[in-house]
Amino acid sequence: xxxxxxxxxxxxxxxxxxxxxxxxxxxxxxxxxxxxxxxxxxxxxxxxxxxxxxxxxxxxxxxxxxxxxxxxxxxxxxxxxxxxxxxxxxxxxxxxxxxxxxxxxxxxxxxxxxxxxxxxxxxxxxxxxxxxxxxxxxxxxxxxxxxxxxxxxxxxxxxxxxxxxxxxxxxxxxxxxxxxxxxxxxxxxxxxxxxxxxxxxxxxxxxxxxxxxxxxxxxxxxxxxxxxxxxxxxxxxxxxxxxxxxxxxxxxxxxxxxxxxxxxxxxxxxxxxxxxxxxxxxxxxxxxxxxxxxxxxxxxxxxxxxxxxxxxxxxxxxxxxxxxxxxxxxxxxxxxxxxxxxxxxxxxxxxxxxxxxxxx
Amino acid sequence: xxxxxxxxxxxxxxxxxxxxxxxxxxxxxxxxxxxxxxxxxxxxxxxxxxxxxxxxxxxxxxxxxxxxxxxxxxxxxxxxxxxxxxxxxxxxxxxxxxxxxxxxxxxxxxxxxxxxxxxxxxxxxxxxxxxxxxxxxxxxxxxxxxxxxxxxxxxxxxxxxxxxxxxxxxxxxxxxxxxxxxxxxxxxxxxxxxxxxxxxxxxxxxxxxxxxxxxxxxxxxxxxxxxxxxxxxxxxxxxxxxxxxxxxxxxxxxxxxxxxxxxxxxxxxxxxxxxxxxxxxxxxxxxx
Numbered sequence: 230x231x232x233x234x235x236x237x238x239x240x241x242x243x244x245x246x247x248x249x250x251x252x253x254x255x256x257x258x259x260x261x262x263x264x265x266x267x268x269x270x271x272x273x274x275x276x277x278x279x280x281x282x283x284x285x286x287x288x289x290x291x292x293x294x295x296x297x298x299x300x301x302x303x304x305x306x307x308x309x310x311x312x313x314x315x316x317x318x319x320x321x322x323x324x325x326x327x328x329x330x331x332x333x334x335x336x337x338x339x340x341x342x343x344x345x346x347x348x349x350x351x352x353x354x355x356x357x358x359x360x361x362x363x364x365x366x367x368x369x370x371x372x373x374x375x376x377x378x379x380x381x382x383x384x385x386x387x388x389x390x391x392x393x394x395x396x397x398x399x400x401x402x403x404x405x406x407x408x409x410x411x412x413x414x415x416x417x418x419x420x421x422x423x424x425x426x427x428x429x430x431x432x433x434x435x436x437x438x439x440x441x442x443x444x445x446x447x448x449x450x451x452x453x454x455x456x457x458x459x460x461x462x463x464x465x466x467x468x469x470x471x472x473x474x475x476x477x478x479x480x481x482x483x484x485x486x487x488x489x490x491x492x493x494x495x496x497x498x499x500x501x502x503x504x505x506x507x508x509x510x511x512x513x514x515x516x517x518x519x520x521x522x523x524x525x526x527x528x529x530x531x532x533x534x535x536x537x538x539x540x541x542x543x544x545x546x547x548x549x550x551x552x553x554x555x556x557x558x559x560x561x562x563x564x565x566x567x568x569x570x571x572x573x574x575x576x577x578x579x580x581x582x583x584x585x586x587x588x589x
Numbered sequence: 590x591x592x593x594x595x596x597x598x599x600x601x602x603x604x605x606x607x608x609x610x611x612x613x614x615x616x617x618x619x620x621x622x623x624x625x626x627x628x629x630x631x632x633x634x635x636x637x638x639x640x641x642x643x644x645x646x647x648x649x650x651x652x653x654x655x656x657x658x659x660x661x662x663x664x665x666x667x668x669x670x671x672x673x674x675x676x677x678x679x680x681x682x683x684x685x686x687x688x689x690x691x692x693x694x695x696x697x698x699x700x701x702x703x704x705x706x707x708x709x710x711x712x713x714x715x716x717x718x719x720x721x722x723x724x725x726x727x728x729x730x731x732x733x734x735x736x737x738x739x740x741x742x743x744x745x746x747x748x749x750x751x752x753x754x755x756x757x758x759x760x761x762x763x764x765x766x767x768x769x770x771x772x773x774x775x776x777x778x779x780x781x782x783x784x785x786x787x788x789x790x791x792x793x794x795x796x797x798x799x800x801x802x803x804x805x806x807x808x809x810x811x812x813x814x815x816x817x818x819x820x821x822x823x824x825x826x827x828x829x830x831x832x833x834x835x836x837x838x839x840x841x842x843x844x845x846x847x848x849x850x851x852x853x854x855x856x857x858x859x860x861x862x863x864x865x866x867x868x869x870x871x872x873x874x875x876x877x
Contacts, residue, residue, distance in 0.1 A: 267638060271810045274637050279802045281633075300813035343632045 244456060245313045251453045252315050253334060262338040264460045265314055272296075273307035277316055277331070281339055286320040286328035368494060372507035375491025377544045380433070434509060437490065454479050462492070462506060470503040534567040551575055599640045600807050601721055601729040603714040604631070605736065606656075608647045608685050609705040612739035612769060618793040623768065624681070627736070628674055630800040635659055637805070642729055644717055647681055648710040649688030650703050651695055655713070656680045704742025707735070707775060711752035711763070718761055730808045732762045732785070735776055738769035743834050745775075746827035753779045762786075764804050768793060774823035774834070787819045829857060 244252070244265065255261045266277055276295075280287065289308075296304045308329070311317040317329040438459065445452045458480050465471060473481060473495075484504055488495045493504040527539045536553055538545060539562055546563050549555065552575035555565040606627060613620045631643050645657035657677040711733070718731045733756065756763055762785035765776035772789060780787035790799045803816060825834050828849035839848045844858035854861050 263636065266636065271807050272813060275806050275810055275814075278633055278637065278805055279798075281801065282798060295815060296813050297815055303813050339636070342636055343629045 247453065247456075249315060253332070254453060255457055256315075256332060256334040256338065258457055258461065259338040259342060260461045260464050261457055262335050263342065264463065265316065265335075266339065269310060269314075269316075270307055272303055273310050273316075276307055276311060277339075280317070280329075280331045281336060281343070283331070284336075286322075286330040289327040289329060292329065368505065368507050371494055372491040372509045375489070376434075376509065379490055381544055381547060434490075434492075441486070450479055450482075455483060458483060462487075465506040470505050473502050473504060530567070536565045536567060538563040538565070599638055599729040600634070601642045601644075601718065601731040602634055603644045603646060603717060603731070603733045605646050605648060605653075605707075605710040605714060605733060606681075607705045607736055607738045607768070608649050608681065608688070609703070609739040610685060610689065611650070611703050612705075616738055616769065618768060618796065622794075623736075623796065624678065626796040626800065628677075629797045630805065631657070631659075633801055633805055637807075640729065642721070644714075645677065646710050646713050647684050648705045648707060649685060650692045650705060652684075652688050652691050653706050653710040653713055654684050655717075656684060703739070704745065705737065705739045706745070707737065707742070708745040708748030708752055710735075711749065711756070711779075715752060715755055715759070715761065718759065722759075731759075732764060732808060734764045734766065734804050735779070736766050736768055737773055737776060738767070740769070740771060741773050741775045741834075743827040744832040746832065747829070749775050749779070753782050756783050762808065764788075766790065766796075766799065766804060768796070772823065774825055777819060777822045778824060781819060781822045786816050788817050 244255070247255070256265075266274060269277065276292070279295075292308070293301065293304060308317065312319060312329075315332055316335050318332055320328050320330055322328065442452050442455050442459075445455050454477075473484070476484065484493060484495070487493050488504070490509070491507060492509045493506050495502060495504050529537045529539075531537075536549070538549055540546070546555065546558065549563060549565055552571055553565040553567045554571045555563060557564050604627070608620075613623075616623075627645070631645065634641050634643050641659070643657070643659045644655060647654055647656045657673075657680070714733045718733075721731070722728060753763065756779070761783065763776070763779040763783045764785040765773065765780050765787045767773055767776065767787075767789040777787055779785070786803055788799065788803055790796060806814060806816065825836060826838075826847050827834050828838055829846045830848050830850070830852070833849055835847070835849050839851055840846070841848070841855040841858060841860060841862075843860040844855060846855055846857040848856075852862070
């Protein structure tokens, strides 16, 4: 099997790939420092904390003493990660001994955090202005619906009714790599695309965000600014309203796109408008997937390859359609059969048998 | 299906803080400074992972109470951390005042050697941890950190040991950081039995560095790290009859209660010792 996994797990890899000057610029914001620190492996976090009030460089060999000798690889991984993200900076003295010291901006921001505690990027709007805010469950439902709608559109752009604000070119960017279009044919889902559909919501979100950011330059937007805004967004309180007036122009354009993805909900008041971060947004900087928000569903596959899926989601139906023949659809039940033809069809699209059995 | 939804280093840290006024009146480190170090520490734990959960318990001479809970702070929506900590410090002041009244009304002799209610605080901490365990499907890794200054109270021996054993059973390590002048035999045993870290910092003005370097380490990373080892553990027990710490004594052969002198009948289980005991030196039943 070709190794073309859709690598979407880690946002920080992308941050680490930024040039040093851009990265240092990012560390001007305390939120980014916080998000970066939280994304580190546990051991690296601990090192960062330990070095927080140490201003002089520490010799690398002295640091190696911190861990038990059996776990030197863990130590290397942690240090490499810290260097990669420029949390630690390598210093060489005259005798060519390597020592590390902490990035000063990072250190300063973190020290401030410890004294003041974390603050919010911006004040929520008073409830007197925002008449009625959606409840958390409503918000979550909204986010999921928006996201599902987006996914549907992604895999099957012709079928969707109700236009979206995403321009066609933008949609293309997202679809790049996920769909392959041969000349004169409708675009088909590639192996990557199929894997993408099977990922958890958070991982999918990352993938899309990464494409979104990497395509930023083409649209004339500075990716650094976008990254910092996205990270900032994840520190907003879930379900609170924030005024759009506090945003810069770039951020305002971005927030419309994010609303389309279900990361925020935009609301229009009498005078001003505001956005409400949803769970998708607040989970953004947490690289762990604690939002197992995928809808419950059951799939029963009989030995005669008939398949019953209890799901109301059109997305599930679309996924199943990729490798099976859908026979009929009831409001909460999809009945189909896995046939020779449907499987061959799937194989032709580069979907492997393993992936199919994984999906079921 | 219990999938692993938490990453390795999510911790639930319960910090037990000694607020014994008799100790702090004569301590090398002023309480205000100590409290600042503590807040730094709590903040740094919260910084490390947004799922980390920190609870602070204050122990006075005759009572103890919860003074800070990070889940309250975030749930109430007021993410204004400065205000939360102002509230915590107000709470601690109230607690100290109330504890002083409590002690006065108890009429117990409160001299400069009086101990803090460690047993109560440990029980509170363990209860909290059990509650978290039972409330949801997702378990952060729990641990307890005791910041103790005042000397041990031998009269709490049985209660403290029981807490230690229940911590051991529920696999909760008890870390101890001694901010006072003398080592604590209770906490040495606690950390030894529950495989926590026992540390008596040399330089108290740098308390935060000790806290950050040693006690902020999550349980997962502890397996890799070289952490301070306890040199010697004071295993001495207290007798059940006079609550004195003893090196040598009599142990009931039925229930293992410890007495400093010979009794005809065990006060704990009621067994009668009808054999005539020779003097202590010829028949010593020594605890480890």
